[in-house]
Amino acid sequence: MKLLIPVDGSDLSMRAVAHAVQLAVAGLRTELVLVNVQEPASVYELVTLHDADALAQVADAAGRDTLAPAVKLAQAAHVPHTEAVVTGDVVAMLLEVLEAEGCQAVVMGSHGKGRVRSAWLGSVSQAMLERAPVPVTFVKPVDADAD
Template sequence: MTTILIPVDGSDASLRAVKAAIKASGKLGNTTLHLLTVQAPIVSGNVTRFFSAEAINDYYQDEGKNALSPAKALLDETGVAYKEKTAVGPVAQTIAKYASEQDCDLIMMGTRGLGAVGGFVLGSVATKVLNLTDVPVTLIK
């Protein structure tokens, strides 16, 4: 069985990665798809003074749900089975860690996400994931 991790953030590039993974799963057969969205942690100490840990966690889950929604709609439409997870942490490191923990055979991700700052050719998250993991990465433009 082939396990494909698809990190998503709701961007057009991540949706193209989902479409590519759907196509790949059709060709490979016996494939498990994992949708992962990673919410960067809120680092301002002032936020924790005004909001409870529960409210902050609810915020992360709501943002994760919003990021996962377009990808889930595509997968539900095609009938491809998948697992989903919302995680909180440094984005690239969390993607690499998840791929390792879940014994993923492949990571398929967009070259550019929703982040405001990116690299010249590749997005900064994609570049970091390439450097942090031994799992093969397919970048979808």
């Protein structure tokens, strides 16, 4: 089973990675697809740098840096995994990777690094719940029950 795991650098996304790794260690035959979505370059960045390839390299490096702790966790547990860094709208890109990789489920944090949050789920989490054609499992913050 392939699991899509969005990684945005937040503690909660790392908890999602840890949860997926625990499933694999417990016996679920799985491959993790660790994905980071970078925002497209701003107009300011495009105007000042003038080099789309350089901007793409910067985005890829930032994404790989964000994925590094998740990759390390999967490697330490000997869990098969692939990495993807993509640029664009977060939900659209996650759905694109989901389809391209043939993932059968998503495991993600209930909130990410974004500033906009609904009462129960983050905006990306809510959109994935509504739009993903596969089951979505949410990992809650440690203190979620403290409210």
